[in-house]
Amino acid sequence: MDKKKIMILGADGYLGWPLSLRMLAKGNEVLGIDNMATRRSVEEVGSTSALPIGSPENRVKAARKKFGGEINLINGDITNHDFLYKSIKEFKPDTIVHFAEQRSAPYSMIDVKHAGYTMTNNIVGTINLIYAIKDLGLNSHIVKMGTMGEFGTPKFDIPEAAFVDVEINGKKDKITTPKWAGSWYHWTKVHDTNNLLFASRLWGITTTDIMQGPVYGTRSSEINSEALFTRFDFDEIWGTVVNRYCVEAALGEPLTPYGKGGQVRGFLSLQDSMDALTLLIENPPEEGEYRTVNQFMELLSVNEIAEIVKAESAKLGIEATIKNVENPRVEAEQHYYNPERKVLPSLGFKLKVKMKDGVGQILKDLMPYKKNIEKYRNVIMPKTKWKA
Numbered sequence: 001m002d003k004k005k006i007m008i009l010g011a012d013g014y015l016g017w018p019l020s021l022r023m024l025a026k027g028n029e030v031l032g033i034d035n036m037a038t039r040r041s042v043e044e045v046g047s048t049s050a051l052p053i054g055s056p057e058n059r060v061k062a063a064r065k066k067f068g069g070e071i072n073l074i075n076g077d078i079t080n081h082d083f084l085y086k087s088i089k090e091f092k093p094d095t096i097v098h099f100a101e102q103r104s105a106p107y108s109m110i111d112v113k114h115a116g117y118t119m120t121n122n123i124v125g126t127i128n129l130i131y132a133i134k135d136l137g138l139n140s141h142i143v144k145m146g147t148m149g150e151f152g153t154p155k156f157d158i159p160e161a162a163f164v165d166v167e168i169n170g171k172k173d174k175i176t177t178p179k180w181a182g183s184w185y186h187w188t189k190v191h192d193t194n195n196l197l198f199a200s201r202l203w204g205i206t207t208t209d210i211m212q213g214p215v216y217g218t219r220s221s222e223i224n225s226e227a228l229f230t231r232f233d234f235d236e237i238w239g240t241v242v243n244r245y246c247v248e249a250a251l252g253e254p255l256t257p258y259g260k261g262g263q264v265r266g267f268l269s270l271q272d273s274m275d276a277l278t279l280l281i282e283n284p285p286e287e288g289e290y291r292t293v294n295q296f297m298e299l300l301s302v303n304e305i306a307e308i309v310k311a312e313s314a315k316l317g318i319e320a321t322i323k324n325v326e327n328p329r330v331e332a333e334q335h336y337y338n339p340e341r342k343v344l345p346s347l348g349f350k351l352k353v354k355m356k357d358g359v360g361q362i363l364k365d366l367m368p369y370k371k372n373i374e375k376y377r378n379v380i381m382p383k384t385k386w387k388a
């Protein structure tokens with residue numbers, strides 16, 4: 001592969017940092033942008049990353065030392081369009097990966113301030129990016145991270161398509177694939193999708209819009225030392241279910257599926273997320289095309305995941321228990337779930353990490369830091385409710 005210029009918005013985050021390392025390791029020039037919002041917002045809710053992460057400066061130093069090559073991480077806010085335009089104009093990226101959004105559903109549900117911030121931050125950031133590409137006359141490929149949560153849990157099979165055929169009162173047409181998101185955060189992703197689709201129709205912007213399931217894990221091919229760790233959140237606001245269960249197990253707390261625990265989602269490991277993203281970056285759609293991708297690996301319920309974490313914990317001598325707790329969210333707790341997935345397999349994607357192996361690795365990685373997370377026990381149980 002030729003050396004490419006890859007810009008990563010949200011490069012300091014859980015996914016952005018490992019992708020920066022991956023792109024650097026593959027010989028590309030990497031420019032990361034991040035306003036450090038997640039570091040501040042995790043602190044705001046009284047929590048921290050379970051694995052230690054370096055300052056942005058130290059991370060970049062560690063990355064250069066390990067992989068050589070060119071990587072920079074600039075502190076800036078993409079809702080400031082002057083800043084974003086300037087950064088893109090100077091760097092002239094071949095690909096812009098857009099992760100730079102407020103990504104917690106519970107955070108968006110705290111109150112009007114957090115809902116409004118999530119709406120503004122996510123939707124304005126994406127619209128700024130769309131306009132930057134158009135106004136600067138570039139043909140950079142936008143790789144935008146959305147979520148499988150845009151679809152909700154419909155009784156029909158979830159298509160991997162931007163449009164579906166409908167017949168209303170005997171008349172046929174195409175409509176955008178129906179979405180029913182379950183939090184203000186997830187709705188921002190639906191709005192982003194509509195905006196990207198519209199922009200692509202208007203101006204032919206080359207876009208890959210990824211509907212990704214929840215990611216878990218501590219490792220990717222490039223992360224093999226403390227200096228390169230990515231953040232690992234576990235509290236009720238920022239921790240996704242697998243990562244949260246693993247910290248519960250490590251602390252000797254019960255694993256806590258919400259409600260009946262029959263909620264099924266399409267999970268994937270950090271390693272598989274990075275492999276999938278690499279394939280999508282290296283195999284862009286046709287110029288001007290909008291491509292939608294369902295990115296997940298294993299369909300599992302949150303109860304089944306608790307059993308996996310319990311079994312993997314037992315292998316390390318940890319006796320984990322499972323206690324279903326009241327569901328703070330409004331969501332179906334038993335439901336049909338059958339999303340389509342054909343783009344990644346067509347590009348030759350192969351699953352590398354099964355959940356049980358990923359969980360075993362997380363538990364091993366957490367153990368040396370158990371003492372540091374002890375004092376954060378009180379931020380794990382859900383307090384943020386969808387209905388007050």
Ligand SMILES: NC(=O)c1ccc[n+]([C@@H]2O[C@H](COP(=O)([O-])OP(=O)(O)OC[C@H]3O[C@@H](n4cnc5c(N)ncnc54)[C@H](O)[C@@H]3O)[C@@H](O)[C@H]2O)c1
Pocket residue numbers: 009010011012013014015016033034035036037038039076077078079098099100101102103121125145146147148212213214215216231240
């Ligand atoms: N982690 C998952 O399981 C998952 C699953 C599906 C989709 N996603 C999406 O993938 C993306 C990355 O997720 P993540 O888990 O790495 O989240 P993260 O919060 O760790 O990373 C996002 C990064 O973007 C930065 N950011 C936010 N707003 C910004 C702004 N206005 N300007 C500049 N930087 C900004 C944050 O500081 C953070 O470092 C998000 O858009 C998220 O919604 C994540």
